[in-house]
Amino acid sequence: MQKIFKYIKSKKFIMPNCPKCGAAISIGETRCPVCGADAPPEKDDTSQMPWLGSVILEPGERVVKSWSGDHEVASVVTINGVPTQGKTRKHGYFVLTNRKIFFVEERGLFQKSYHVSITVPLEEINGISIGGIVSKYVSLSDEHGENIFHLDGVGNDQLFAPFRELVEKQIEERRKELEAEKSRLVVNIDFEGLKQYMEKGGLSLKTFKCPQCSAPLDLPDSGNSVKCPYCGSTVLANDVFERVRMLIG
Numbered sequence: 001m002q003k004i005f006k007y008i009k010s011k012k013f014i015m016p017n018c019p020k021c022g023a024a025i026s027i028g029e030t031r032c033p034v035c036g037a038d039a040p041p042e043k044d045d046t047s048q049m050p051w052l053g054s055v056i057l058e059p060g061e062r063v064v065k066s067w068s069g070d071h072e073v074a075s076v077v078t079i080n081g082v083p084t085q086g087k088t089r090k091h092g093y094f095v096l097t098n099r100k101i102f103f104v105e106e107r108g109l110f111q112k113s114y115h116v117s118i119t120v121p122l123e124e125i126n127g128i129s130i131g132g133i134v135s136k137y138v139s140l141s142d143e144h145g146e147n148i149f150h151l152d153g154v155g156n157d158q159l160f161a162p163f164r165e166l167v168e169k170q171i172e173e174r175r176k177e178l179e180a181e182k183s184r185l186v187v188n189i190d191f192e193g194l195k196q197y198m199e200k201g202g203l204s205l206k207t208f209k210c211p212q213c214s215a216p217l218d219l220p221d222s223g224n225s226v227k228c229p230y231c232g233s234t235v236l237a238n239d240v241f242e243r244v245r246m247l248i249g
Helices: 050-054 157-183 191-200 237-248
Strands: 063-079 082-097 100-107 113-121 127-131 137-142 145-151 207-209 216-218 225-227 234-236
Touching (some): 050 082, 050 113, 063 157, 082 145, 234 237
Antiparallel strands (some): 063 082, 063 145, 082 100, 100 113, 127 137, 137 145, 207 216
């Protein structure tokens, strides 16, 4: 059963666009990054993000900012009885989180409903640019291709600059986060493998201290754990490995 992440009961501070030039302003900024005008006060309001109750966020994921606009998609239209490739705009919200970008399509005339139509993890984005002559659009690319968005408040090159900066900042932070997660991966090792690891690193270790009572323990030849005869605690080979890895590097 799909679990829906609800925001309705929690407070969310929404920062509107600059009232002077219309540029996107990030939450926490006091001045417009484009024209330097004072930023309007943050609003304790969820009305600007009505889709909040219809999306699923991962643990630790947060919404950075959202923009109202259209997602341009390919479609087939019939002209004089002949099917022709065309383009259709789906209205909704372009959402940036600290993990991904997704578009929430708004459906319905009187009673609105919201549906996530595309999702792009930040670490998979390989291009972001602005295009168009009369009608400017934002182009977002990943390994699957290009997505075109027409966003409110990102209608020219000057307004696009802080938008791109905000997105690139989240991409950089996400990639750093993923690298840190890789370095924290748990290595499953037994005492036999631990001894081989130490021999390669030029370290000879016959005994070690119990992490609970500091009593000396003989290093076993095999197995994944050993029980301390003094305090009864169980010491895992992984725990000893982490200490050895700090010594060897």
